[in-house]
Amino acid sequence: MRAEWEVVTLRMVIPCSHSYAVVLCVSLSLFWEQLSSSPLNQRPIIGILAQDASYGFAKLGKSYIAASYVKYIESAGARVVPISIGLTEDQYKKLFYSINGLLLPGGGANLETSQYSKNALLFYKLALQANDNGTHFPIWGTCLGFEELTVITSGKKLLIHTNTSKMSLPLNFTKDAKDSRMFKDFPEDLMKALAVEPLSLNSHRWSLSVKNFTNNAELRNFYKILSTNMDSQGIEFVSTIEALNYPIYGVQWHPEKNSFEWNRKQNIAHTPNAVKVTSYMAEFFVNEAQKNWHQFSSKTEETNALIYNYVPIYTGNICSFEQIYIIDGN
Numbered sequence: 001m002r003a004e005w006e007v008v009t010l011r012m013v014i015p016c017s018h019s020y021a022v023v024l025c026v027s028l029s030l031f032w033e034q035l036s037s038s039p040l041n042q043r044p045i046i047g048i049l050a051q052d053a054s055y056g057f058a059k060l061g062k063s064y065i066a067a068s069y070v071k072y073i074e075s076a077g078a079r080v081v082p083i084s085i086g087l088t089e090d091q092y093k094k095l096f097y098s099i100n101g102l103l104l105p106g107g108g109a110n111l112e113t114s115q116y117s118k119n120a121l122l123f124y125k126l127a128l129q130a131n132d133n134g135t136h137f138p139i140w141g142t143c144l145g146f147e148e149l150t151v152i153t154s155g156k157k158l159l160i161h162t163n164t165s166k167m168s169l170p171l172n173f174t175k176d177a178k179d180s181r182m183f184k185d186f187p188e189d190l191m192k193a194l195a196v197e198p199l200s201l202n203s204h205r206w207s208l209s210v211k212n213f214t215n216n217a218e219l220r221n222f223y224k225i226l227s228t229n230m231d232s233q234g235i236e237f238v239s240t241i242e243a244l245n246y247p248i249y250g251v252q253w254h255p256e257k258n259s260f261e262w263n264r265k266q267n268i269a270h271t272p273n274a275v276k277v278t279s280y281m282a283e284f285f286v287n288e289a290q291k292n293w294h295q296f297s298s299k300t301e302e303t304n305a306l307i308y309n310y311v312p313i314y315t316g317n318i319c320s321f322e323q324i325y326i327i328d329g330n
Contacts, residue, residue, distance in 0.1 A: 040290040044078040047099040050085050050327040051109045051116040056318035060326050067312045067323035069105045072256035076282035078289060080307040082327045085115040096126045098296045101138040101289035104145025106254060111151045120148045131246050138247035138288035143204055146250035150208050154218045159206040162231040168198035168269045171227040171239060180226050182242050182249060186280055193273040200253035201268050207237035247288050255281040263320045
């Protein structure tokens with residue numbers, strides 16, 4: 001039916017001979033055939049970890065996800081499933097085999113004892129196992145998520161206190177950035193902009209110093225550093241990483257905020273280049289998720305799991321997030 005509709009539309013718009021219309025029909029049929037047999041999953045779903053509610057909205061529920069992360073993923077052509085903090089291990093495992101990638105968002109949670117950290121560890125282990133067995137499953141960590149990845153991989157907390165709150169900075173790219181999976185397809189002009197313009201918002205008090213990264217064999221043998229930054233006291237910290245042999249990525253900064261958060265006190269860049277950074281980073285991760293073919297066991301199960309079942313709440317007057325989703329309500 002879809003191919004027939006396309007041909008009718010073209011005949012109405014494009015005056016042509018019968019033979020030319022046949023050629024168009026064949027071409028469109030081949031197009032839809034190739035689309036349906038694409039090696040990429042064109043309906044990717046990303047899971048986003050919830051974390052314990054804090055700040056001024058703890059009274060609203062037990063856990064939350066900032067809406068900017070949902071918008072970030074949706075803007076690149078994927079859907080979102082929120083991952084509750086109150087599920088059983090079997091339920092988490094079932095979710096893992098239903099989604100196509102995982103985002104560990106920023107926020108505030110204990111990196112070793114919180115449910116956020118326990119869930120991140122479980123999904124991390126499942127992802128390594130899946131990738132080792134030939135199933136591509138990507139993980140992305142932003143800010144707190146970046147820090148969580150370093151704790152999980154190293155088995156210890158190597159973060160140090162830095163003066164890196166509410167600071168938008170250029171990225172100091174390493175030699176590995178140009179040929180990295182993350183940045184190799186970025187437009188050259190945007191890479192230059194990232195290197196000279198303050199496009200990456202830092203909103204954290206703890207960082208992984210380059211020294212601590214270099215001195216830790218687990219981190220050094222698992223990740224490569226793509227960019228670093230300096231805090232106001234001259235401490236060089238790691239700002240972007242990607243795993244050497246797994247589709248696991250981390251940014252200490254916040255690419256999602258450039259387009260979707262507006263708190264004036266945060267010093268978030270909203271320039272055209274800043275918005276492009278949001279788009280390219282989101283598209284990269286969603287493209288990674290398109291290489292995974294996990295799926296829910298039924299359409300009903302998928303529908304019930306999606307973020308569309310939740311309503312975002314305005315919280316710009318009580319915290320730095322414009323909106324949040326309450327995942328585990330009171």
